[in-house]
Amino acid sequence: MRYFGSKKLKKLFYSYLCNFELEEGAMGWGRKPSFFRAQNISSKFDIPLYCLEDGFIRSLGLGKDGFLPLSLVVDTHGIYFDAFQTSDLEQLIQAQESLEFNERARVNINKIKAFSITKYNQKFLQVDENLFQSGKNILVVDQTFGDQSIKYSGASPESFRKMLQQAIKDHPSSTIWVKIHPDVIAGKSQGHFLSSDLTHSNVKVLKENYHPFDIINLMQEVYVVSSQLGFEALMCGKKVHCFGVPWYAGWGLTNDHYASLDILDGRRGINRSLEHLFVCAYLKYSRYISPVIQKRCELEDILEVLIPNVELQKKLSNSIIAYGFSPWKKHFIRDFLNFPKIELKFKKFFKPQKSDHILAWGKKAKLLKDQGYKNVITVEDGFIRSIGLGASLIRPCSLVFDEIGIYYDATKPSKIENLLQTTKLTASQYTRAQKLRNSLVELNISKYNVGKVDKLSRPETDKKVLLVIGQVEDDMSIQLGGxxxxxxxxxxKEVRANNRDAYIIYKPHPDVYAGLRTGKIEEELVLKFANQIELYSSILECFEICEEVHTITSLSGFEALLRGLKVYCYGLPFYAGWGLTNDKFNCSRRNKKLDLETLVYVTLVDYAVYNLSSTQSMNIPLVAPEHVISYIQQQINTPEKKYWKSWKDVVIKFRNVKNR
Known part of the structure; x- marks a missing residue:
């Protein structure tokens, strides 16, 4: 395969196109010089010609900021924005519609709109909707001067001024909003409108970098030359006027009276549905690469990765002070928050300003809040964390970021509590929760995945077998959830008093039994109230031989619920108070009955976030819980490989080298 382009694009070629089966040929990008060189070589040696371009859902950040694309198009006939000749996309659209694919398109369109997924998914400014309340609002979309899609859609720089004048004429009593391209605002490119073009009393300029969907939803009609925003407007049900011939024009969905349709030379001219255009462009024409497994995937897989990233970065300030983090935590915290347009600064000793947006771990976050700091996000380990304990400095693959409280603090509301109070699952979310639960149970995945996996024998007794879970007594979950x-x-003592005839197994926390944390009880004293102490087997093996689990606030209670066990809570963990556990105490704020699927979905999907080091090369901080479950299972099945080393391992090796 011969590729003609920059070194950066050659690297992209080798990384991506090895996943696509293509014949030997020549390749170039868009309508750049590399394409025309490839075209000459193709003609000279009579080999296939391929044209490459970014897909329609590209990445988290901009390509010029170093973000690699998650999607590409490889066209064998032309390229989608060149209306002077046919393209693979045009031929796909001309084919007959498929009801099955159209239904798949509807699901994805709804998801894209619900989570505002666009081509570049960096953080956007929040729109002040009060600006758009009065009367009818019309959007006119500018593009960067020299954009290839303008020339090859049969338009020119003059088309933009004609478009603006037509919008003013069509809507004399409306506000005409001219959307300036972000690159023009940043001074990196030139636009098409002069100051004199924007003097009409009805015209207002949108210079801020607002999200396309936020703007589209506030408009009644949209005027474009060849911008992809026109198709996004169609997805939002808006009337779209085209002054060039973009790929979505000429199919009966847009007003093409002002476009030069004669350049199509009789092509198109048949009506196609919005869903069909989406199927052809987003599902068939675009090719996607998973940043998790580095192999070809489907649009749904890309959305699954992008959505948690888009959702978290929306809630973050552009500038965050990470306060009081130890050296080993700094590295993975940065990985979890490596978003475009968000600056993360670490402070160890000097306290932040009261006005700063602050990220702090557990106890430090609480101290700051108690001292009157308002903009504090508490970070803690998530619920599918790692193979190994945090006390052993094993890097987590799951965290929670809570801007309201924190899940283990029952003395006040938290983000997870609010989500549990308000979330009502859709059918697809319900199904996903069931699959997540089944995966965790079938694969024997827990928070830390420690302990022997040897099967335990059930005690030879007719008595009911109870498991009592020990905890770290000075842990915040006990102090604030007890x-x-x-x-x-x-x-x-309490469990024995309430279950005099039961067979009680006590499992102490591993850090406590090792003497590393508070809460150890002498064995002789334990055996006055319990029948057995289990030290080495994993908590999941203990679940197999008991009917009930008794805990103060341990996450193991949540893991027991997943496995269908009765759970008795003697404190107020986040999963208590929703009708799923037997509770000694009540929380007045938790007054809603939940099913287990809602608890699972909110806890594992909406609340926790996940990171895998393998995705850093493709600039994706967050992944889905399913990816982490698969990754941990891979680690369990290949114990000889250390995919993630603890910070201790790194420090020890460094010292050994230094001391030689």
């Missing part, structure tokens, strides 16, 4: 019972000994 009520009157806050020690392991008090818990065992």
């Amino acid at each position: 009520v009157s019972i806050k020690t392991n000994l008090e818990l065992i």
Whole structure:
């Protein structure tokens, strides 16, 4: 394969096109010089010619900022924005519609609109909707001067001024909003409108970098030359007027009276549905690469990756002070928050200003809030964390970022509590929650995935077998989630008092038993109230031999619920108070009955976020919980490979080298 382009694009070629089966040929980009060189070589040696371009959902950030594309198009006839000749996309659209594919398109269109997924998905400014309240609003879309899609859609720079004048004429009593391209605002490119073009009393200029969907939804009609925003407007149900011939024009969906349709030379001219155009452009024409497995995937897989990234970065300030993080935490915190347009600064000793937006771990976040800091996000480990304990400095693959409280603090509201109060699952979310739960149970995945996996034998007794879970007594979840019972000994005594004839197994926390944390009880004292102490087997193996789980606030109670066990709570963990557990105490804020699927979905999908180091090369901070489950299972099945080393391992190796 011969590729003609920059070194950067050659690297892209080798990374991506190895996933696509193509015959030996010549390749170039768009209608850049590399394409015309490839065209000459193709003609000279009689080999296939391929034209490359970014797909319609490209990446998290801009290409000029170093973000690699998640999608490409490889066209064997032309390229989608060149209306002077046919393209693979045009031929796909001319083919007969498929009801099955159209339904798939509807699902994806709704998801794209719901989560505002566009070509570049960096953080956008929030729109002040009060600006658009009065009367009818019309959008006129500018593009960068020299954009290839303008020339090859049969338009010219003059087309933009004609478009603006037509919009003013068509809507004399409306506000005409001219959207300036972000690159023009940044001074990186030139636009098509002069100051004198924008003097009409009805014309207002949108210079801010607002999200395309936010603007489209506030407009009644949209005027474009060849911008992709025109198709996004069609997805939002808006009337679109075209002054060039973009790929979506000429199919009966747009007003093409002002476009030079004669350049099509009789092509198109048949009516096609919006869903069909979406199928052809987004599902068949675009080719996607998963940033998780680095292999070809489908649009749905890309949306699954982009959505958590888009959702989290929306809630973050453009500038964040990360306060008080230890060196080993700094690295993975940066990985989780490596978003375009968001600056993360670390401060260890000097306290931030009260007005700063601050990120802090657990106890430090609480101290700041208690001192009157308002803009504090608390970060903590998530619920599918790693293979190994945090106390052993094992890097997490799941965290939670809570701007309201934190999940283990029952003394006040938290983000997860608010989500559980308000979330109503759709059918697809319900199905996803069921699949997540089944995966965790079938693959034996827990938070830390530690302990022996040898099968435990059930005690030879006819008595009911109960599992009592010990915790770290000075842990914040006990201090802020416990009520009157806050020690392991008090818990065992309470369970025995309420279950005099039961067979009780006590499983201490591994860090406590090792003497690293508070809460150890002498074995002789434990055995006054419990029948057995289980030290080494994993918590999941313990679940297999008991009917009930008793805990103060341990996450193991949530993991037991996933496996259909009865759970008794002697404190107020986040999963208590929703009708799924037997609770000693009540929380007045939690007054809604939930099903297990809602608890699972909110906890694992809406609340927690996930990161895999393998996606950093493609500039994707966050992945889906399903990706982490698959990754941890891979680690379990290949224990000889250390995919993620603990910080301790790195430090020890460094010291060994230094001391030689």
